[in-house]
Amino acid sequence: MRISNLLLGTAAIAAGLGAAASADEITVATINVGHMVTAQRLTAEFEAAHPDIKVNWVTLDEGTLRQRITADIATDGGQFDVMTIGMYEAPIWAERGWLLPLDFDDAYDVDDIYEPIRAGLSYDGQLYAAPFYGESSMVMYNRELVEAAGYDGIDDHASWQEIREIAAAITDREAGFYGICLRGKPGWGENMALIGTMANSFGGSYFNDDWTPAFETQPWRDAVQIYVDMMNESGPPGAESNSFGESLALMNEGRCGIWIDATIGASLMTDPTESRVAGKVGFAQAPNGGTENGSNWLWAWALAVPAGTDSAEDATTFIEWLTSKDYIRLVGETEGWAQVPTGSRESTYDIPEFMEATSFADAELEAILTARPEIGPNKPYVGVQFAAIPEFQAIGNAVGQQMTAALSGELTVDEALANSQEIADREMRRAGYY
Amino acid sequence: MIITDKQKQTLTHNLAVATAWIVALLFFFPIFWMILTSFKTEQQAISIPPLLVFEPTLDNYRVVHERSDIAGYAWNSIITSFGGTVLALLISIPAAYAMAFRPGRYTKGILLWMLSTKMMPAVGVLMPIYLLCKRFDLLDTTGVLIVIFAMMNLPIIMMMLFNFFREIPKEILEASRMDGASTLVEITRIVMPLAWGGIASTALLSVVLMWNEAFWSINLTANNAGTLVSLVASFSNPQGLFWAKVSAVSTLACAPIVVFGWMTQKQLVQGLTFGAVK
Numbered sequence: 001m002r003i004s005n006l007l008l009g010t011a012a013i014a015a016g017l018g019a020a021a022s023a024d025e026i027t028v029a030t031i032n033v034g035h036m037v038t039a040q041r042l043t044a045e046f047e048a049a050h051p052d053i054k055v056n057w058v059t060l061d062e063g064t065l066r067q068r069i070t071a072d073i074a075t076d077g078g079q080f081d082v083m084t085i086g087m088y089e090a091p092i093w094a095e096r097g098w099l100l101p102l103d104f105d106d107a108y109d110v111d112d113i114y115e116p117i118r119a120g121l122s123y124d125g126q127l128y129a130a131p132f133y134g135e136s137s138m139v140m141y142n143r144e145l146v147e148a149a150g151y152d153g154i155d156d157h158a159s160w161q162e163i164r165e166i167a168a169a170i171t172d173r174e175a176g177f178y179g180i181c182l183r184g185k186p187g188w189g190e191n192m193a194l195i196g197t198m199a200n201s202f203g204g205s206y207f208n209d210d211w212t213p214a215f216e217t218q219p220w221r222d223a224v225q226i227y228v229d230m231m232n233e234s235g236p237p238g239a240e241s242n243s244f245g246e247s248l249a250l251m252n253e254g255r256c257g258i259w260i261d262a263t264i265g266a267s268l269m270t271d272p273t274e275s276r277v278a279g280k281v282g283f284a285q286a287p288n289g290g291t292e293n294g295s296n297w298l299w300a301w302a303l304a305v306p307a308g309t310d311s312a313e314d315a316t317t318f319i320e321w322l323t324s325k326d327y328i329r330l331v332g333e334t335e336g337w338a339q340v341p342t343g344s345r346e347s348t349y350d351i352p353e354f355m356e357a358t359s360f361a362d363a364e365l366e367a368i369l370t371a372r373p374e375i376g377p378n379k380p381y382v383g384v385q386f387a388a389i390p391e392f393q394a395i396g397n398a399v400g401q402q403m404t405a406a407l408s409g410e411l412t413v414d415e416a417l418a419n420s421q422e423i424a425d426r427e428m429r430r431a432g433y434y
Numbered sequence: 435m436i437i438t439d440k441q442k443q444t445l446t447h448n449l450a451v452a453t454a455w456i457v458a459l460l461f462f463f464p465i466f467w468m469i470l471t472s473f474k475t476e477q478q479a480i481s482i483p484p485l486l487v488f489e490p491t492l493d494n495y496r497v498v499h500e501r502s503d504i505a506g507y508a509w510n511s512i513i514t515s516f517g518g519t520v521l522a523l524l525i526s527i528p529a530a531y532a533m534a535f536r537p538g539r540y541t542k543g544i545l546l547w548m549l550s551t552k553m554m555p556a557v558g559v560l561m562p563i564y565l566l567c568k569r570f571d572l573l574d575t576t577g578v579l580i581v582i583f584a585m586m587n588l589p590i591i592m593m594m595l596f597n598f599f600r601e602i603p604k605e606i607l608e609a610s611r612m613d614g615a616s617t618l619v620e621i622t623r624i625v626m627p628l629a630w631g632g633i634a635s636t637a638l639l640s641v642v643l644m645w646n647e648a649f650w651s652i653n654l655t656a657n658n659a660g661t662l663v664s665l666v667a668s669f670s671n672p673q674g675l676f677w678a679k680v681s682a683v684s685t686l687a688c689a690p691i692v693v694f695g696w697m698t699q700k701q702l703v704q705g706l707t708f709g710a711v712k
Contacts, residue, residue: 032671056657061670077568079656249480
């Protein structure tokens with residue numbers, strides 16, 4: 001009794017010390033990426049047009065953002081009125097009733113949003129998150145290093161073996177030049193994003209039609225083997241902890257020949273003050289593994305309204321502005337056309353100034369449009385680099401650790417895949433899939 | 435070659451001084467590198483080999499200033515670390531008094547149990563605390579951080595105060611009781627003045643620990659109650675280079691507490707080494 005009194009008393013004191021948000025303020029949880037930083041800068045324009053709404057931004061790193069917003073939305077915490085989520089979370093959270101449906105007026109032109117992205121952010125035909133920018137993956141290469149190695153360039157959809165050979169020809173470890181830079185850091189959104197799409201290109205998937213895991217199959221063996229071999233031959237030292245940022249740094253330093261990663265990387269190598277390879281980067285569609293499946297993923301960072309918010313109308317108004325055609329124009333005109341959020345709307349690629357300012361736009365668009373996240377033969381889930389089921393996050397993280405162990409030589413490829421199969425099988429059985 | 439005792443002493447002394455310098459430099463190096471990196475461009479920050487000579491820029495500090503209300507975050511850090519320390523002292527001074535001067539059969543066990551709670555990973559109680567905060571409408575308030583910081587550091591504060599209080603001769607308290615002093619008078623008029631140095635060093639250490647606390651600051655705050663530590667975390671960027679900017683914001687976040695620690699180092703060292711040498 002005394003303890004509960006103490007708790008209540010302490011809580012009351014703390015409540016008095018705390019501040020409460022007023023009704024016309026909305027809080028937006030987001031990640032610290034360039035496009036979002038620009039959005040924060042331009043929010044003043046929105047507030048000027050909507051003087052009754054004040055926007056507060058909370059910026060977090062990707063891992064913390066997921067942890068925070070998951071905790072908040074699962075407990076109906078109501079700390080955030082707008083959440084930045086991805087294509088993985090959107091359908092799962094919508095199914096659970098954690099998100100409010102988004103309905104915009106005709107001027108918003110929902111049909112202008114690329115269909116695969118719109119589908120990935122919908123549940124039961126209803127849009128639950130509006131894409132801020134979309135991305136796929138593609139080959140980005142240092143033209144000077146590739147040409148110095150005796151190649152004219154890299155073809156669209158080159159085979160993984162061809163990529164391996166070019167990377168080996170570029171590599172000069174003593175001089176600090178590495179042929180290939182790929183993600184090695186474990187995690188479902190880290191190395192598994194790449195390896196999952198590699199397996200996809202060899203004809204593999206995460207799960208069979210009966211939801212049994214499919215890691216101990218030939219496509220996965222082929223994909224992981226060439227990944228490990230290629231990285232051991234031509235990858236940078238310490239690749240086990242490399243992610244997007246580390247590979248980007250190596251590219252910008254001019255020390256990496258070929259980088260296969262998110263298309264947004266292209267826009268981060270265009271500024272000569274930040275990059276030694278600005279203007280010297282070539283682009284090609286992601287490699288193939290001998291099947292029709294591409295090794296290009298599909299992802300979008302999107303904005304959604306949690307069901308627990310008290311400011312749903314204001315939150316929706318803000319999302320409508322931030323993901324509109326007008327916002328894209330505003331960014332182009334105030335920040336420069338190379339800075340606009342890409343990959344979400346068809347109309348962006350009809351803007352001549354944008355197409356002129358970005359050498360990567362065509363390649364990026366093709367990569368986005370050719371990604372195939374839909375359910376297919378022996379692939380019972382939506383997603384390329386992920387499977388849009390709640391259990392995937394834990395499975396992807398655990399399997400990612402096995403892949404990193406294979407990369408570092410702690411495990412053989414077969415051992416890593418056998419462990420992955422066992423982990424995923426246990427998780428899927430526990431979840432009641434079979 | 436024969437070495438005299440005096441030469442031996444000199445050699446030992448010089449070796450000890452050299453070792454102390456090396457250890458000090460090793461500890462200081464990350465801070466030095468952070469400050470240095472904060473004046474580089476992002477490209478220079480990740481340059482291989484690392485650059486020691488470069489044209490410094492204040493651009494990262496400008497970005498930090500433009501993108502965040504750093505004064506607001508700093509104010510929250512001050513409120514929560516000092517508020518938490520005051521609350522923790524209000525609870526732990528009477529508790530440590532009771533344990534030091536009125537020990538019971540289970541006093542040592544209770545102390546050990548309290549310390550053992552520090553071994554539990556904080557994330558283990560995240561959801562219950564989060565739900566409690568939501569229940570009482572405390573999310574994103576400095577008040578809840580004050581309470582959590584205080585509770586989190588209570589075991590260490592209590593243990594330190596217990597050790598300081600034990601150094602006070604019991605006879606003094608007995609004499610005061612003979613003169614009719616109440617428990618409150620004993621604590622406020624005798625124990626606290628006699629252990630003032632210890633209480634001060636405990637409070638200083640507590641402020642430092644609470645200033646640097648990250649887990650709860652990041653998980654329980656949004657835009658109202660975020661501390662400097664949560665501001666640092668917000669500059670990590672999954673898509674792009676960020677080391678120079680993170681270094682700039684880290685330097686700004688560390689600077690106040692480093693200056694504070696430097697100004698109070700005598701008391702801090704006294705508190706940290708208390709009981710190490712008899």
